[in-house]
Amino acid sequence: MSKKSIRRYDRPAGGWDALRNVAKHLLEQDVPVHGAKTLLSANQPDGFDCPGCAWPDRDHTSTFEFCENGAKAVAAEATKHRATPGLFAKYSVAELARYSDHWLEDQGRLTHPMRYDAASDHYLPVSWDEAFALVASHLNALPSPDEAIFYTSGRTSNEAAFLYQLFVREFGTNNFPDCSNMCHEPSGTGMTPQIGVGKGTVSLHDFELADAIFIFGQNPGTNHPRMLGELRRASKRGAAIVSFNPLRERGLERFADPQDKLEMLSGGSTRISSDYFQLRIGGDLAAVKGIIKHVLEADEQARRDGGARVVDVDFITRHTTGFAAFAADVADEAWGTIEAESGLSQEQLRRAGDIYLSAGSVICCWGMGITQHKHSVATIQMLVNLLLLRGNLGRPGAGACPVRGHSNVQGDRTMGIYERPAPALLDRLEQVFGFEPPREHGFDTVGAIEAMLDGRGKVFFAMGGNFATATPDTEATHRALRNCDLTVHVATKLNRSHLVHGRQALILPCLGRTEIDVQETGPQAVTVEDSMSMVHLSAGINAPASTDLLSEPAIVARLAQATLGARSKVPWQWLVADYDRIRDRIADVFDDFHDFNARVRVPGGFRLTNTAGERRWNTASGRAAFITHAVPTDLPVHRARASRGQPVFTLTTVRSHDQYNTTIYGLDDRYRGVFGERRVLFANADDIAALGLQAGDRVDLESLCDDGVQRRARGFLLVEYDIPRGCLAAYYPETNALVPLSSFADQARTPTSKSIPVVVSAHDPAAAKPGEAPRDITIAVHD
Numbered sequence: 001m002s003k004k005s006i007r008r009y010d011r012p013a014g015g016w017d018a019l020r021n022v023a024k025h026l027l028e029q030d031v032p033v034h035g036a037k038t039l040l041s042a043n044q045p046d047g048f049d050c051p052g053c054a055w056p057d058r059d060h061t062s063t064f065e066f067c068e069n070g071a072k073a074v075a076a077e078a079t080k081h082r083a084t085p086g087l088f089a090k091y092s093v094a095e096l097a098r099y100s101d102h103w104l105e106d107q108g109r110l111t112h113p114m115r116y117d118a119a120s121d122h123y124l125p126v127s128w129d130e131a132f133a134l135v136a137s138h139l140n141a142l143p144s145p146d147e148a149i150f151y152t153s154g155r156t157s158n159e160a161a162f163l164y165q166l167f168v169r170e171f172g173t174n175n176f177p178d179c180s181n182m183c184h185e186p187s188g189t190g191m192t193p194q195i196g197v198g199k200g201t202v203s204l205h206d207f208e209l210a211d212a213i214f215i216f217g218q219n220p221g222t223n224h225p226r227m228l229g230e231l232r233r234a235s236k237r238g239a240a241i242v243s244f245n246p247l248r249e250r251g252l253e254r255f256a257d258p259q260d261k262l263e264m265l266s267g268g269s270t271r272i273s274s275d276y277f278q279l280r281i282g283g284d285l286a287a288v289k290g291i292i293k294h295v296l297e298a299d300e301q302a303r304r305d306g307g308a309r310v311v312d313v314d315f316i317t318r319h320t321t322g323f324a325a326f327a328a329d330v331a332d333e334a335w336g337t338i339e340a341e342s343g344l345s346q347e348q349l350r351r352a353g354d355i356y357l358s359a360g361s362v363i364c365c366w367g368m369g370i371t372q373h374k375h376s377v378a379t380i381q382m383l384v385n386l387l388l389l390r391g392n393l394g395r396p397g398a399g400a401c402p403v404r405g406h407s408n409v410q411g412d413r414t415m416g417i418y419e420r421p422a423p424a425l426l427d428r429l430e431q432v433f434g435f436e437p438p439r440e441h442g443f444d445t446v447g448a449i450e451a452m453l454d455g456r457g458k459v460f461f462a463m464g465g466n467f468a469t470a471t472p473d474t475e476a477t478h479r480a481l482r483n484c485d486l487t488v489h490v491a492t493k494l495n496r497s498h499l500v501h502g503r504q505a506l507i508l509p510c511l512g513r514t515e516i517d518v519q520e521t522g523p524q525a526v527t528v529e530d531s532m533s534m535v536h537l538s539a540g541i542n543a544p545a546s547t548d549l550l551s552e553p554a555i556v557a558r559l560a561q562a563t564l565g566a567r568s569k570v571p572w573q574w575l576v577a578d579y580d581r582i583r584d585r586i587a588d589v590f591d592d593f594h595d596f597n598a599r600v601r602v603p604g605g606f607r608l609t610n611t612a613g614e615r616r617w618n619t620a621s622g623r624a625a626f627i628t629h630a631v632p633t634d635l636p637v638h639r640a641r642a643s644r645g646q647p648v649f650t651l652t653t654v655r656s657h658d659q660y661n662t663t664i665y666g667l668d669d670r671y672r673g674v675f676g677e678r679r680v681l682f683a684n685a686d687d688i689a690a691l692g693l694q695a696g697d698r699v700d701l702e703s704l705c706d707d708g709v710q711r712r713a714r715g716f717l718l719v720e721y722d723i724p725r726g727c728l729a730a731y732y733p734e735t736n737a738l739v740p741l742s743s744f745a746d747q748a749r750t751p752t753s754k755s756i757p758v759v760v761s762a763h764d765p766a767a768a769k770p771g772e773a774p775r776d777i778t779i780a781v782h783d
Contacts, residue, residue: 081108153464154406196618209397217369221251294353536605
């Protein structure tokens with residue numbers, strides 16, 4: 001374990017440190033030999049898809065494309081560590097709950113299905129038949145199918161997700177909260193009515209052609225490391241890369257490609273961002289509107305001068321609606337408001353606008369730094385407005401690029417994991433499978449927590465993920481789960497959610513992406529869809545961690561058979577015996593998957609149709625839409641500042657570099673200079689001084705909400721960081737407790753985890769809970 005310290009990190013992202021860190025994680029998981037072999041099989045035609053992020057591969061037929069955090073994910077899954085029944089015999093649930101998330105993860109792969117025994121407070125082994133019978137008995141005893149909740153993680157394959165939604169809908173509900181509800185829901189919600197698709201419109205080839213790449217609310221060095229390869233190539237050929245981020249992030253500054261021998265031997269690196277704008281947290285909408293205002297002012301000047309227009313008049317006339325009203329709204333927005341809310345000067349925004357104007361083709365990328373705000377949907381629609389101005393949709397080198405997280409989060413939604421299904425999907429399911437699917441919309445993630453809290457949700461079934469840790473308002477979420485009659489988690493490793501259980505509980509261990517999946521007809525492959533709509537095969541190469549593991553499709557099929565029995569119209573066991581059969585049924589339901597089995601076996605797979613990428617607008621008007629939004633000036637943080645006499649900050653939650661979503665691989669955050677510690681609070685040096693504190697002090701945080709609930713997180717180490725005044729950053733899940741369940745994005749209902757109004761006070765040791773006590777740490781001030 002790393003020595004606890006805070007020290008400046010000046011080296012580029014990637015490079016030798018990345019290689020050393022991969023080696024360290026392989027050794028920690030006792031997989032130095034077969035782990036390396038496993039890594040070389042990632043994202044290959046005869047190998048498995050990386051279980052990490054959804055960034056696509058340049059070429060599935062090429063050699064292994066290095067990714068530090070993908071390597072950590074592979075090492076964690078291929079570990080030799082085992083969480084056997086002996087672990088659960090040794091520790092009660094109460095004892096396990098006292099350990100950190102990192103310790104729980106480090107216990108290794110789950111090997112047997114386990115049932116919670118309330119009398120002993122231990123998980124005990126249970127047979128698969130007994131486990132399925134227990135779930136079926138609870139489900140069939142419910143007065144209404146809508147009292148069951150079925151959560152889905154973004155690591156679930158297309159085949160498992162398709163069977164899962166089929167089972168749940170035949171059971172009779174659309175209660176499908178999923179990880180999209182907590183991350184990129186605003187992307188689909190904003191883009192679908194505006195351009196007719198809820199996915200990104202670009203391919204990797206477009207990154208080779210773009211003249212400028214604008215990046216908002218994203219830290220690719222930690223969250224999507226393979227993206228740095230594309231950005232590096234774009235930078236080397238002279239493309240402008242314009243980053244908007246409150247924090248200075250190493251991956252957006254410089255990158256040393258571990259596969260570039262010259263760069264590695266010389267100690268060199270490549271500049272990533274040509275321009276870096278440190279806006280205020282939540283100031284992206286104002287910043288983008290400022291860029292648009294500059295573009296429209298330049299266009300108006302060109303008109304007055306009789307020069308060539310700088311907006312694409314032909315594209316706007318032929319392909320869009322609402323431009324006149326939109327332009328008038330932008331003209332009415334005052335520069336003073338834009339500057340105050342963005343935290344950027346008019347000069348900086350005009351500089352960004354000039355880069356946009358000088359670029360022939362522009363890609364706009366964004367991540368969860370955009371999607372977890374109250375005004376997320378409006379911000380995304382403003383980004384699309386920016387692209388529409390100069391026809392930067394539906395042509396080479398240009399388009400929208402929401403960069404999604406987990407490897408198949410986009411595929412799950414494509415397969416029908418959605419609480420608000422389209423009537424056309426339900427019609428097709430009825431046509432293909434002969435049962436009448438439910439039509440009433442179900443619970444999203446926030447709605448599911450509310451339903452469990454008030455007793456409307458009695459059974460919670462999670463296909464992967466770590467619901468108790470990933471969700472907002474930790475105390476409320478934990479109460480909700482404990483209020484259930486039954487909680488069930490399909491998982492590869494032990495996590496916090498297994499310890500926050502209902503009156504009865506099951507842990508069902510499944511195969512990982514790296515493992516060989518053998519069914520009745522032989523070894524199987526699954527498919528996934530990446531962030532750019534490419535669908536490809538994934539087949540494991542490692543022996544299963546235990547002979548008692550089942551694949552996710554097999555778990556769904558056996559659960560469906562146990563629950564629905566003879567009344568089901570779906571041949572569950574026949575389908576799961578050969579995954580080609582599942583893919584044939586997917587093709588029957590989704591036209592875009594025609595000839596699925598043939599097309600997916602072409603090396604690299606195939607790309608799904610993207611109508612907006614072809615300038616076909618599947619919208620109400622048949623055109624893309626300019627949508628107006630005022631710069632918000634009455635957000636929760638504005639109201640909190642107006643009502644409090646003390647300084648109110650905006651807190652954003654972030655990942656550390658040794659973390660993927662809620663999975664904690666280690667306690668270091670190398671690029672931000674944090675080692676051996678997670679309870680840290682990044683703050684501007686002047687803000688620290690103004691509070692009468694200094695770097696190295698411990699502080700407590702209280703979030704501000706008008707619901708009357710007091711939410712606190714204690715014992716955070718103050719770390720000076722290059723972040724705008726009034727802004728703070730801390731890791732999640734440690735700060736999820738500060739996010740009110742009632743605070744979510746307009747229209748999309750994602751938690752506002754990136755814009756939490758908080759006040760800061762000196763740490764009160766007397767109020768600290770276990771694990772929150774101050775600890776000695778070495779501080780080297782960031783300058």
